[in-house]
Amino acid sequence: MANVPWESDYNVALERARSERKLVFLDxxxxx
Amino acid sequence: MTYPxxxxxxTIVAHSVPVQFDNSKAENNKFxxxxxxxxxxxxxILYHDGAELYRWDGFLPPPEFMARALCGFALALLRLKxxxxxxAIYVDVLTRFSTTYAAxxxxxxxxxxxxxxxxxSDELLTQWDNLRSRYPLSxxxxxxxxxxxxxx
Numbered sequence: 001m002a003n004v005p006w007e008s009d010y011n012v013a014l015e016r017a018r019s020e021r022k023l024v025f026l027d028x029x030x031x032x
Numbered sequence: 033m034t035y036p037x038x039x040x041x042x043t044i045v046a047h048s049v050p051v052q053f054d055n056s057k058a059e060n061n062k063f064x065x066x067x068x069x070x071x072x073x074x075x076x077i078l079y080h081d082g083a084e085l086y087r088w089d090g091f092l093p094p095p096e097f098m099a100r101a102l103c104g105f106a107l108a109l110l111r112l113k114x115x116x117x118x119x120a121i122y123v124d125v126l127t128r129f130s131t132t133y134a135a136x137x138x139x140x141x142x143x144x145x146x147x148x149x150x151x152x153s154d155e156l157l158t159q160w161d162n163l164r165s166r167y168p169l170s171x172x173x174x175x176x177x178x179x180x181x182x183x184x
Contacts, residue, residue: 001034001042002038002040004035004050005036005045007049007050007051008052013060018080019081020049022047023049023105025047025049025076027049027050027070028073029074031054032056
């Protein structure tokens with residue numbers, strides 16, 4: 001088992017993507 | 033389950049910063065409304081200014097997910113004119129995931145990527161010719177079919 005290191009803050013993800021020169025992978029899920 | 037698979041995690045973190053939202057939490061409603069969310073899983077690939085560069089909805093098992101995600105990263109990079117990175121990913125899809133539903137998209141856009149990087153190259157028609165032979169029943173074959181019309 002592995003875990004995706006999800007961010008939970010949208011703006012933090014955008015800023016990390018800018019500084020790391022990566023894209024943002026956004027996932028919306030339903031726990032049900 | 034797709035996300036717990038190590039190759040899936042590696043694919044995501046190699047190219048992106050992952051961020052996740054639970055649509056059952058009221059605190060997320062305003063944001064989800066702003067992005068016109070309607071179904072899960074709802075996957076978007078974004079630029080760091082928030083611009084959406086690729087999207088899909090719905091569950092995919094690991095190989096199909098990885099091929100679809102890689103095509104998403106590649107098209108996002110192509111839109112950003114990062115041609116070498118996009119090309120490498122499309123080649124990877126066609127090497128490791130040639131039997132997936134996403135593979136014809138990779139071959140179609142491999143030609144587009146090489147053409148946009150060098151308009152003097154014959155790579156667009158070369159790869160589209162490969163598309164006709166390798167994936168003749170795909171939607172992407174139809175998308176290049178204007179090149180098959182008889183000349184008058």
